[in-house]
Amino acid sequence: MIISVDIELKILDDLMQKIIAKKFKVGEKLPSENELADQYRVPRTTVRRTLAKLEERGFIYSRRGVGRYINNESFQVELNLNGKSSFTDKMKKSGHQLITKNICCERIEFDQQIYDQLTANSEDNIYKISRLRFIQEEPIAIHTSYINQTVFPDIQEDGSHIQSMFAYYRQLGYTELINRNSLLSATFPTLTEQQLLSCKSMEPLIMIESNCVDASSAKILEHTKVLYRSNKFKYNVSRDS
Amino acid sequence: MIISVDIELKILDDLMQKIIAKKFKVGEKLPSENELADQYRVPRTTVRRTLAKLEERGFIYSRRGVGRYINNESFQVELNLNGKSSFTDKMKKSGHQLITKNICCERIEFDQQIYDQLTANSEDNIYKISRLRFIQEEPIAIHTSYINQTVFPDIQEDGSHIQSMFAYYRQLGYTELINRNSLLSATFPTLTEQQLLSCKSMEPLIMIESNCVDASSAKILEHTKVLYRSNKFKYNVSRDS
DNA sequence: TCAGCATATCTTGTTGCCAAGTTATTGTCT
DNA sequence: AGACAATAACTTGGCAACAAGATATGCTGA
Numbered sequence: 001m002i003i004s005v006d007i008e009l010k011i012l013d014d015l016m017q018k019i020i021a022k023k024f025k026v027g028e029k030l031p032s033e034n035e036l037a038d039q040y041r042v043p044r045t046t047v048r049r050t051l052a053k054l055e056e057r058g059f060i061y062s063r064r065g066v067g068r069y070i071n072n073e074s075f076q077v078e079l080n081l082n083g084k085s086s087f088t089d090k091m092k093k094s095g096h097q098l099i100t101k102n103i104c105c106e107r108i109e110f111d112q113q114i115y116d117q118l119t120a121n122s123e124d125n126i127y128k129i130s131r132l133r134f135i136q137e138e139p140i141a142i143h144t145s146y147i148n149q150t151v152f153p154d155i156q157e158d159g160s161h162i163q164s165m166f167a168y169y170r171q172l173g174y175t176e177l178i179n180r181n182s183l184l185s186a187t188f189p190t191l192t193e194q195q196l197l198s199c200k201s202m203e204p205l206i207m208i209e210s211n212c213v214d215a216s217s218a219k220i221l222e223h224t225k226v227l228y229r230s231n232k233f234k235y236n237v238s239r240d241s
Numbered sequence: 242m243i244i245s246v247d248i249e250l251k252i253l254d255d256l257m258q259k260i261i262a263k264k265f266k267v268g269e270k271l272p273s274e275n276e277l278a279d280q281y282r283v284p285r286t287t288v289r290r291t292l293a294k295l296e297e298r299g300f301i302y303s304r305r306g307v308g309r310y311i312n313n314e315s316f317q318v319e320l321n322l323n324g325k326s327s328f329t330d331k332m333k334k335s336g337h338q339l340i341t342k343n344i345c346c347e348r349i350e351f352d353q354q355i356y357d358q359l360t361a362n363s364e365d366n367i368y369k370i371s372r373l374r375f376i377q378e379e380p381i382a383i384h385t386s387y388i389n390q391t392v393f394p395d396i397q398e399d400g401s402h403i404q405s406m407f408a409y410y411r412q413l414g415y416t417e418l419i420n421r422n423s424l425l426s427a428t429f430p431t432l433t434e435q436q437l438l439s440c441k442s443m444e445p446l447i448m449i450e451s452n453c454v455d456a457s458s459a460k461i462l463e464h465t466k467v468l469y470r471s472n473k474f475k476y477n478v479s480r481d482s
Numbered sequence: 483t484c485a486g487c488a489t490a491t492c493t494t495g496t497t498g499c500c501a502a503g504t505t506a507t508t509g510t511c512t
Numbered sequence: 513a514g515a516c517a518a519t520a521a522c523t524t525g526g527c528a529a530c531a532a533g534a535t536a537t538g539c540t541g542a
Contacts, residue, residue: 012442013432032493043527048494052290053297053442057429064494065533081425081478082323182478184322186427186445186471188298191254201253201294204427204445204471208478230427230445237322237423237449237478273523284497289524305524306503 011040012050019059019070030060030068056202058231074138079228080236081208084178086166087133087143087226096135103142103196104130105159114146117181117211117223125149129159132196139197140232146223169214169221176215179224183209186230197229206230252281253291260300260311271301271309297443299472315379320469321477322449325419327407328374328384328467337376344383344437345371346400355387358422358452358464366390370400373437380438381473387464410455410462417456420465424450427471438470447471 018024030036033051037044051068054060062068077096091098108114108128120126126146133141145165147155152172162168169177186204194201206228212221228235259265271277274292278285292309295301303309318337332339349355349369361367367387374382386406388396393413403409410418427445435442447469453462469476 009432009435009442016429017431034493045527049293056294056443062494063534065535066493067534068494180479184425184476184478185474186447188257190258191250194250201250202298202443206425206427210479233426235425237425238421238451275523286497303524304504307505307523309524 007040007042008046008050011036011042011047012053015050015054016059019054024070026070026072028070030070032067053202056200058200058203073231075136075232076234077135077140077232078234078236080238081182081184082237086164087141088164088166091133091135099134100163101132101134102129102160102162103132104128104144105156107156108146114223118146118148118220120148120150127155127159129155129162129165131163135232138232140229142193142196142227144225144227146225147221151219151221165212165222169212174214174217174219174221177221178213178215179210180213181209181211185209187227189227193227197227199229204230206233206235248281248283249287249291252277252283252288253294256291256295257300260295265311267311267313269311271311273308294443297441299441299444314472316377316473317475318376318381318473319475319477321479322423322425323478327405328382329405329407332374332376340375341404342373342375343370343401343403344373345369345385346397348397349387355464359387359389359461361389361391368396368400370396370403370406372404376473379473381470383434383437383468385466385468387466388462392460392462406453406463410453415455415458415460415462418462419454419456420451421454422450422452426450428468430468434468438468440470445471447474447476 024030030051031039033044033047036047036051040047051060051062055062055068058071060068060070077091078094080090085093088098088100106128108126110122111126114126115122115124118124118126126148128144128146130142130144132139133143143165147159149155152158158168166177185207187207188201189197189199189203189205193199193205197205199205208226208228209224211223213219214221265271271292272280274285274288277288277292281288292301292303296303296309299312301309301311318332319335321331326334329339329341347369349367351363352367355361355367356363356365359365359367367389369385369387371383371385373380374384384406388400390396393399399409407418426448428448429442430438430440430444430446434440434446438446440446449467449469450465452464454460455462
């Protein structure tokens with residue numbers, strides 16, 4: 001089946017398989033660029049490009065003058081994408097200490113897509129509220145809520161203190177909260193996201209967009225964008241659990 | 242917030258944003274390496290590394306001696322991850338012409354994880370059946386089913402012809418088919434997967450693992466691994482739809 | 483013996499030059 | 513004027529030499 005393939009891709013594949021199969025231990029030093037170049041009979045440049053890819057994927061890191069090392073992979077949290085409960089509750093229930101840090105609460109410029117999702121008028125004030133989530137000191141997700149001020153008049157003052165949007169809504173009498181139109185996609189982090197989530201440029205993120213609706217009043221409470229560091233989670237998408 | 246950042250990451254982010262915001266048209270030629278190097282006031286090497294990343298992500302391609310061009314992004318299919326119907330049915334229902342190509346039907350060596358999922362004995366024969374899925378001539382997903390021969394005695398002969406596993410099961414009297422323990426994760430393609438899906442090494446794939454169970458007989462019919470080209474889909478994970 | 487310093491030898495990172503490929507222009511011959 | 517060939521001016525790709533950083537070794541002097 002495989003006929004002729006770029007040797008560079010073969011090397012990447014080989015190293016990748018070895019890392020996944022734990023042929024290298026965590027923290028272990030990889031062979032030097034020159035050693036690898038000799039092993040695979042390729043110029044050092046080729047090896048360097050390959051190692052760079054592994055670094056961008058977050059599997060290894062390099063120390064100038066010293067060598068390259070395998071990253072520790074830390075933990076992986078199971079996350080049920082179907083559950084009705086909020087992210088805060090889900091994490092508490094599964095025994096993970098979740099820390100939330102508010103990073104932004106500001107009015108946004110007009111954005112067709114978001115205004116459509118909220119069925120907002122173009123002169124409505126829409127606020128963007130972002131929270132950064134930590135587990136075990138590690139940033140793992142960014143939650144961003146877009147909220148219409150006509151629905152929540154005090155949002156400008158309240159926004160920068162809210163830890164859990166669900167709790168805020170319940171407090172205001174919205175109790176039957178459901179998520180609609182949840183869409184999942186994979187992206188790469190922007191520069192800001194890389195810094196907030198302290199991740200590399202080639203670590204894919206899972207993005208979930210949805211609308212939160214109160215069933216009894218049929219009001220659209222918020223449009224949500226959540227960015228998860230994909231390798232920190234195992235996403236349960238079962239219907240039944 | 243942003244204090245000091247690697248200029249290289251800034252360039253990648255900048256180009257990435259411009260591509261997403263459609264500042265470059267499809268098929269349009271990017272500025273040459275030297276032009277970009279002058280624009281950003283960096284050595285050509287830096288620009289080259291950045292452009293290489295964009296290429297690995299599948300956004301641009303290069304023609305030696307000519308230049309670099311924006312890739313066309315083709316289509317994006319909406320896929321409901323919750324629905325009970327099979328992938329084949331889902332695609333038909335949403336009006337997409339799906340073509341399936343059987344690429345593998347063979348007995349596998351013992352694998353703890355897979356045998357566990359199937360609750361198989363270590364001496365059972367497990368067959369791996371893989372199908373490549375095409376939409377509009379483009380490969381978009383690999384479906385792999387692991388099947389116990391004690392449950393399906395004729396699987397070795399039948400395996401290489403099956404287009405839809407669900408149809409096969411129904412034909413054999415299993416009608417109440419449900420998926421259990423569906424787990425979603427993001428990975429990068431192996432070399433073989435890159436070739437089959439004709440994608441670049443840094444295009445993330447969405448993998449969904451699950452078990453197919455017949456509710457009435459409570460038999461585990463198969464363990465499934467599906468690999469989707471992440472950028473070809475919008476995944477609907479709503480509860481209600 | 484031991485502390486401290488210089489050095490040799492590893493590592494990864496950077497840079498500049500040349501090779502290879504393509505295209506448009508220019509020159510030349512009929 | 514038109515066909516064709518040489519050439520110049522771009523493009524991307526590759527490589528080798530060098531720079532910079534870290535570490536271990538060995539030397540020197542007290």
